[in-house]
Amino acid sequence: MSSVQWTGEHTEIVAARFTAKAAMSESDGQCDDLNFDPMVLSEGFAPSEDPMLLVRSMIYAHGVGQRLSEKD
Structure with missing residues (x-):
């Protein structure tokens, strides 16, 4: 469960990398x-x-x- 702390040693892997190539305003x-x-x-x-x-x-x-209801 997400409400229980995960203790002990665990293997960590990098499953993917994200590279942002552009950004724009929310609108x-x-x-x-x-x-x-x-x-x-x-x-x-x-x-x-x-x-x-x-x-x-x-x-x-x-x-x-909520987002859609607040849209102009």
């Missing part, structure tokens, strides 16, 4: 309609049983709804 962006959902996974992956994932899914959906 010029095209991602207002996008919603990150930790429960939407690629084929072959399954969510853990951490109940926080379901809660985050609902909260992120609420957030995108």
Whole structure:
């Protein structure tokens, strides 16, 4: 669970690197309609049983709804 501290030694890997090649103002962006959902996974992956994932899914959906409702 995300509410339990992970103790002990663990292997750390770099799975990817991100390089930003450009930046723009929020008003010029095209991602207002996008919603990150930790429960939407690629084929072959399954969510853990951490109940926080379901809660985050609902909260992120609420957030995108708020952003869209505040848009001009």
